[in-house]
Amino acid sequence: MTSTALPDDKTGGLTKRLTGMTLARREAWAGYLFATPALMGLLAFTALPIFASLILIFLHYDLLTPPKWAGAENITRLATDSRMFKIYWNSLRLVVGATFLNNVLGLLLAVGLNRTMPWGIRYVLRTSIFFPVMTTTASLAVVWRFLLTLDRGVVNFLIGQIGLDPVPWLSSSTWALVSAMIYDVWKSCGYLMVIYLAGLQAIPAVYYEAARIDGAGFWQQFRNVTLPLISPTAFFAIVISLIGAFQIFDNVWVLTEGGPGDASRVIAMYIYEKAFRGFEMGYASAVSFTLFIILIALTLLQFLGARRWVHYE
Amino acid sequence: MSKLQTLPHQNMSRRDMLRLAGVGAAGAALAACAAPAAAPDSGGGDAPAMEPVTVIATTSMPVNTFDNSLERSVEQLPEIALEVNANGWGEGGWDGYSDTLLTRIAGGEQIDVIMIAIEGLRLLTAKNVLVALDDFLAGDQPANEILQNDVHVTLREMLQVDGKQYEYPFSWNNMVMYYNTAIFEEEGLDPPANDWTWDDFLETCLKVANVTGGADDRFAYSFWGAGMFGMAAWYFNNDVSPLSDDWLDSNLLDPKVAETVQFMADLILEHKVAPNPEGWDEWAQFHAGNLVMRTCGRWCIGGSLEADFTTYDMQYQPHRAGPLRTVAGTDGWGVSTSSENPQEAWEIVKLLSSTEASIDMVQLGGNIPALRSVSELPVFAEFGPPNTALFYETLDFAATVPSPTNFNIVEPILNRNYATIWNGERTVEEALQTAHDEVQVEMDKLKQA
Numbered sequence: 001m002t003s004t005a006l007p008d009d010k011t012g013g014l015t016k017r018l019t020g021m022t023l024a025r026r027e028a029w030a031g032y033l034f035a036t037p038a039l040m041g042l043l044a045f046t047a048l049p050i051f052a053s054l055i056l057i058f059l060h061y062d063l064l065t066p067p068k069w070a071g072a073e074n075i076t077r078l079a080t081d082s083r084m085f086k087i088y089w090n091s092l093r094l095v096v097g098a099t100f101l102n103n104v105l106g107l108l109l110a111v112g113l114n115r116t117m118p119w120g121i122r123y124v125l126r127t128s129i130f131f132p133v134m135t136t137t138a139s140l141a142v143v144w145r146f147l148l149t150l151d152r153g154v155v156n157f158l159i160g161q162i163g164l165d166p167v168p169w170l171s172s173s174t175w176a177l178v179s180a181m182i183y184d185v186w187k188s189c190g191y192l193m194v195i196y197l198a199g200l201q202a203i204p205a206v207y208y209e210a211a212r213i214d215g216a217g218f219w220q221q222f223r224n225v226t227l228p229l230i231s232p233t234a235f236f237a238i239v240i241s242l243i244g245a246f247q248i249f250d251n252v253w254v255l256t257e258g259g260p261g262d263a264s265r266v267i268a269m270y271i272y273e274k275a276f277r278g279f280e281m282g283y284a285s286a287v288s289f290t291l292f293i294i295l296i297a298l299t300l301l302q303f304l305g306a307r308r309w310v311h312y313e
Numbered sequence: 314m315s316k317l318q319t320l321p322h323q324n325m326s327r328r329d330m331l332r333l334a335g336v337g338a339a340g341a342a343l344a345a346c347a348a349p350a351a352a353p354d355s356g357g358g359d360a361p362a363m364e365p366v367t368v369i370a371t372t373s374m375p376v377n378t379f380d381n382s383l384e385r386s387v388e389q390l391p392e393i394a395l396e397v398n399a400n401g402w403g404e405g406g407w408d409g410y411s412d413t414l415l416t417r418i419a420g421g422e423q424i425d426v427i428m429i430a431i432e433g434l435r436l437l438t439a440k441n442v443l444v445a446l447d448d449f450l451a452g453d454q455p456a457n458e459i460l461q462n463d464v465h466v467t468l469r470e471m472l473q474v475d476g477k478q479y480e481y482p483f484s485w486n487n488m489v490m491y492y493n494t495a496i497f498e499e500e501g502l503d504p505p506a507n508d509w510t511w512d513d514f515l516e517t518c519l520k521v522a523n524v525t526g527g528a529d530d531r532f533a534y535s536f537w538g539a540g541m542f543g544m545a546a547w548y549f550n551n552d553v554s555p556l557s558d559d560w561l562d563s564n565l566l567d568p569k570v571a572e573t574v575q576f577m578a579d580l581i582l583e584h585k586v587a588p589n590p591e592g593w594d595e596w597a598q599f600h601a602g603n604l605v606m607r608t609c610g611r612w613c614i615g616g617s618l619e620a621d622f623t624t625y626d627m628q629y630q631p632h633r634a635g636p637l638r639t640v641a642g643t644d645g646w647g648v649s650t651s652s653e654n655p656q657e658a659w660e661i662v663k664l665l666s667s668t669e670a671s672i673d674m675v676q677l678g679g680n681i682p683a684l685r686s687v688s689e690l691p692v693f694a695e696f697g698p699p700n701t702a703l704f705y706e707t708l709d710f711a712a713t714v715p716s717p718t719n720f721n722i723v724e725p726i727l728n729r730n731y732a733t734i735w736n737g738e739r740t741v742e743e744a745l746q747t748a749h750d751e752v753q754v755e756m757d758k759l760k761q762a
Contacts, residue, residue, distance in 0.1 A: 062440070063415065063416070063419035064415060064418065064419055064440040064441070064442070065440065065441070145592050146592070146594070148592065149591075149592035149593060149594075150588070150589050150591070150592065150593075151530065151532070151588035151589065151593060152530060152588075152593075152598070152603065153592070160526055160527070166526065168589070168736060170591050170592045171589045171591035171592065171732070171735070171736040172736055172738070173733070173736070173738055256591075258729075259591070259728075259729060259732045260591065260729075260732035260733050260735075260736050260738065261729050261730065261732055261733045261738075262729060273725075276412055276416050277403075277408070277409075277412050277721060277722065277725065278721075278722055279412075279415065
């Protein structure tokens with residue numbers, strides 16, 4: 001943006017600079033003004049709760065009676081909480097498994113649908129795959145619970161028809177977490193498919209044309225054209241699916257209630273249990289902070305790692 | 314949603330109400346100073362109508378149980394605008410219900426009248442959520458007489474803490490054995506006797522079960538596999554409890570606890586006459602004829618009424634050792650310490666505990682009414698199977714469900730550990746040892762608090 005000095009201004013350069021600064025400042029103020037509502041929201045609903053929970057770590061507080069000073073008790077307790085470590089292990093397995101499967105399946109489905117086919121079939125397929133994303137998680141989990149029940153469950157009935165033994169999908173420590181993962185992938189991969197599809201459709205066709213002229217087959221095109229050019233999309237998809245996987249709560253809650261025992265309990269459920277079942281707000285905050293630190297570390301790692309494999313056009 | 318929610322006064326906040334009341338009071342004071350007042354005209358032709366006071370009650374029962382009570386409140390208590398809402402069960406059971414309720418109260422929600430059962434009563438009184446009703450009762454002879462004369466002492470005392478009455482009993486439950494009479498007839502079995510034993514029960518299970526892994530599987534029996542109330546139905550009939558008598562210590566290492574749990578686990582794992590409770594829909598399977606027996610309280614009649622299922626009856630739980638005992642638990646209505654209108658809340662407590670409200674509940678197949686007079690009405694027998702009288706008969710040998718102050722913590726611990734027994738991953742001894750270790754830590758905390 002330019003500014004014009006007045007004709008009778010003997011110090012036109014200075015005025016110009018001042019006017020320029022004023023404009024810049026005005027722009028800055030306008031920017032702050034536009035950002036203020038979002039910043040207020042961030043302050044009220046993110047920063048303040050984080051700060052409050054940081055204070056709560058040093059208190060015994062049950063919501064209904066006045067808080068009492070706890071010192072470092074809630075922090076030292078973390079080290080001896082064997083349940084928490086076991087539950088973190090569940091969360092880690094679920095996060096890694098669900099993130100990996102969601103992204104691989106989402107990408108494969110996107111590649112499969114990004115082909116020439118009758119438009120009717122394409123839209124039916126896209127809608128069918130995306131449909132679970134639009135439906136309430138808890139209500140779908142109830143349906144899956146009926147499907148996966150050991151005795152008289154539909155899935156086990158079908159398995160029985162081909163002569164196999166029933167699988168204790170929900171009642172076995174081995175299978176409960178796997179069931180939660182399968183459900184999450186079925187529910188979420190359609191969303192990632194849409195993201196990957198958008199990424200694929202943004203790749204200019206000339207690159208594939210050039211690759212074909214050079215004699216590249218499907219796999220070579222996928223490996224050397226598609227994957228590098230879709231890497232920014234993949235980075236975004238991996239980041240959001242990882243965060244989403246750490247937030248998994250309601251589907252496991254309805255599907256297995258975290259059981260049997262703690263076999264499928266995830267860290268969000270444990271924090272909820274400590275906060276709103278045991279009313280141990282201080283200790284729940286301490287566990288929340290461990291999750292906060294882990295998420296920050298993982299995000300940093302992702303951004304550092306992204307420099308090596310994400311290619312911007 | 315209640316019909317009352319559309320009335321204009323519902324839009325007025327408590328703050329507005331107080332402000333109006335303050336203005337009214339100031340106006341009245343000024344008027345009093347201005348001139349000696351004549352006796353008020355009882356007709357009140359020119360007097361502005363008083364806005365009703367909103368009283369909100371929260372319940373564990375389906376809200377439609379109190380639809381008729383809402384209508385009665387309009388007629389009988391026009392100065393009160395009553396709302397009844399449901400409090401969620403959370404993860405299930407009274408532990409989840411108590412947690413949800415406390416979270417709502419901590420969030421500042423207006424709740425004037427609270428339904429809670431003995432399982433959550435001590436937690437609520439420990440958090441100073443409930444007002445002792447003794448002063449209300451002292452000033453309300455009719456209500457006190459009903460409580461003393463028409464409510465069994467066991468039920469009354471269940472809702473007392475340290476000798477104070479915190480809830481006015483509304484309903485209660487025990488656990489009995491429901492069985493499909495059509496299948497019993499089909500299999501040539503006599504109805505179970507009221508003194509049947511665990512051996513008799515197992516023998517019956519083996520006769521009626523037909524489990525091959527196919528679509529037409531028929532299980533003999535299913536149990537919740539969790540919940541203090543459901544498990545106590547078995548423990549008490551083996552003369553043992555998972556907690557000490559004062560509810561301050563774990564009793565999970567008592568050999569009789571292991572014996573009881575082993576018997577139940579064997580039904581699933583060895584005899585294969587019962588399904589793993591995880592994910593199993595007991596109600597639907599019982600009504601579909603895929604389940605022959607189940608343990609439940611009177612509230613299960615409601616499901617059968619809805620499903621129009623009539624070929625069933627009930628008997629006492631089978632017995633193993635010690636005196637005959639049935640588990641029992643009572644719920645009632647109480648006044649919240651956060652209520653700004655405790656006197657109006659007390660009026661609502663009485664309305665929601667009345668004979669009429671109890672009959673409404675009975676007709677929906679809900680719990681057993683606390684008022685003995687209602688259980689003696691024809692309607693009680695009419696809305697239930699032939700052996701319905703069994704429910705009230707058990708009161709004389711009822712034992713209270715273990716309900717420590719930290720019930721909301723203890724019950725989930727037990728549930729988590731039971732689940733690993735039913736799926737065969739841990740032995741009864743291993744799981745009970747783990748549960749004991751966890752429960753005892755919580756009990757020690759409770760004793761130190």
